[in-house]
Amino acid sequence: MYPGAHVDRFPDKPAVIMAGTGETLTYRQLEENSARLARHLHEAGLRRGDHIALLSGNDPKVYEAYWAALRSGLYITAVNRHLSPDEIAYIADDCGARALIVSAGLREVAEQVAGKTPAVEIRLAFGGAVAGYESYEKALAAASPEPLADQPRGADMLYSSGTTGRPKGIKQSLSDSQVGDEPGDPYTAVFGPLYGFGPDAVYLSPAPLYHAAPLRFGGVVHALGGTLVVMERFDAEQALAAIERYRVTHSQWVPTMFVRMLKLDEAVRGRYDVSSMRVAVHAAAPCPVEVKRAMIDWWGPVLYEYYACTEANGATFINSEQWLRKPGSVGPAGMGSIRVCGDDGAELPTGEIGTIYFEREELPFTYHNDPAKTDDAKHPDHPNWTTTGDIGYVDADGFLFLTDRKAFMIISGGVNIYPQEIEDALALHPSVLDVAVIGLPDEEMGESVKAVVQPAPGAEPGPALAAELREYLRERIAHYKVPRSVDFAAELPRTPTGKLVKRKLREQYL
Structure with a gap:
């Protein structure tokens, strides 16, 4: 399924509403706009399997680009707008983007990226003029709204940093289906009936x-x-106001957002009617037991959690009733x-902690341009078992509990942060002899980053x-x-071979 399947029934129904401004698509x-953009890209020479990159804040046009790609057999890479120009340019080059679409709201960084991505052939900017880019609006106005005769289903290819800190593209295989075929993409097939x-x-x-989750769930909707x-951006009280104003039935959160809403004054929380909520999904980071229990007490048994990753190699699901029986489980x-x-790779008995793998019939993803990283994700004896490095255990009823992260990845506010990138950036500072970056428990963010x-x-x-x-790092x-x-130490714990023992360092703080 795709938006065009619904136009005959409700052409003027809002597909996207911006909560703050009320702007509607x-x-x-x-x-029409996704069909126009698809045709513009097709006439420029893009074909099935080619890539486009998107740099934007939260904006309705994100979904015009998203659906243009999905109805053209293209890969779309939405880029984190908070990255530096060099980081953004690296992703655009690494994914092989032939087109780059940007928001004029990010003019300064977009203009810098233009000068660092000579391989990009098509540059479009919406919402205003950006040096080095053609007008998105003019390009669409000149293109026919008639859908292409052939509309092979495309896919997203999003980036998730590796343990070295260099982002890696997570590439799914393109299906042989058309965009309008049932049941559609795997996210719609799974999450549509589930929620x-x-x-x-x-x-x-x-x-x-x-x-990944916000982009893909919008596609499911x-x-x-x-x-x-x-x-436009998360604000605890404004989120509650949006639930009441738009009679929201479904939503998705990270635990940090729960914490911030729970910290609102009781009178403020009670001011808003959230009774329309049927499903409040949360994911991306472990949720403290006491936080989740407080949210269920407040909103009722409408919380649904899933454990998954951008790689989509597997997933667990748990509802409120199940969680109340097994607090802390992800299902x-x-x-x-x-x-x-x-x-050693041997499968462990029930209750024992180890590396979590998901078994699938076939490998569901590869890391773009990094076969070594793809191989590292596979079990040494079972290539259709893959891991993203999480650690945990399964109880006697088959419920998964997460206990740690391999390679000491930090999850702050639902975002993955890899210490080595920060360490590498500091290593050459003249005042630094040695450095370690660790994550420490934080009531609001889940974890905070400490150097x-x-x-x-x-x-x-x-x-x-x-x-x-x-300040040096911010640049x-x-x-x-x-x-x-940033703390200072006379010496950091290292083995005789020079390996940094982060667990020991972290234990000093815990």
Whole structure:
């Protein structure tokens, strides 16, 4: 299914509403604009399997580009707008983007990216003029709204940083189906019936659309004829106001958002009617037991959790009733079979902690341009068992519990942060002799990023140096990756071979 399937029934129904401004994109407009963009890209020479990249804040045009790709057999890569120009250019080049679509709201960074991506052939900017880009609006006006005769289904190809900190594209195989064929993409096939999405659904999306879940769930809403309400940015009280104003039935959150809503004054929380909510999904990071219990007490048993990843190699699902029986669990397998293995690869008995693999009939993804990383994700003896490095155990009833992350990846506010990238950026600073970056528990963010620095001889540790290092990082990496705090140590724990023992360092703080 796709938006065009619903135009005859409700052409003027909102497909996207911006929560703050009320700006609306109807199903007719979404269908016509995505068809125009698909035709423009086709006439420019793009064909099935080619790539387009998108750099935008939360905006209805994100879904015009998304559906243009999905109805053209193209891959679309939505890029994190908070990355530096060099990081964005790397992703555009690595995915082989032939077209780059940007928002004029990101003019400064978009203009810098234009100069760093010579291989991109087509550059379009919407919402205003951007140097180095053609007008998106003029391009669409010049293109026919008639759908292409052949509309092979495309897919997203999103990036998730590896343990080295270099982003890696997660590539799905393109299907042989047309965009209008049933049951549609795998997300619609799984989540549509699971959470009761349909034409009566009003789905609130409070997160950035460049993330996998917000982007894909919006696609599910459109495939099944619902209305997507998008917040420009998350704000705890405004989220509650949007639920009441638009009579939201479905939503998706990360635990940090729950924390911020729970911290609102009781009178503020009680001011808004959230009784329309039927399904409040949460994912992306472990949710503290006490936080989830408080949300169920407040909203009722409408919380649904899933554990999955951008790679879509497997998933677990759990509803409120199940969770109340098994607090802390992320549920039994709902896609793929769970295999928990020890360091030697042997499958472990029930209750023992190890690396979590999902068994599928075939490999569901590859890391673009990185066969070594793809191989690392496979079990050494079972190539159709794959892992993203999470650690946990399964109880006697088949319910999965997460206990740790391999490679000490940090999840802050539902976003994955990889310490090595931060360490590498600091390593050459003249005042740094050695550095380790770790994640520490944080009530609001899930984890906060801390850097522990061994100063170089002659460097004076203290608040001034900490501020200098954080500013130094802000010039080199995305701001959300910069450590919230910097501590100093006379020496960092390393093995005789020079390996940093992060667990020992982290235990000192815990």
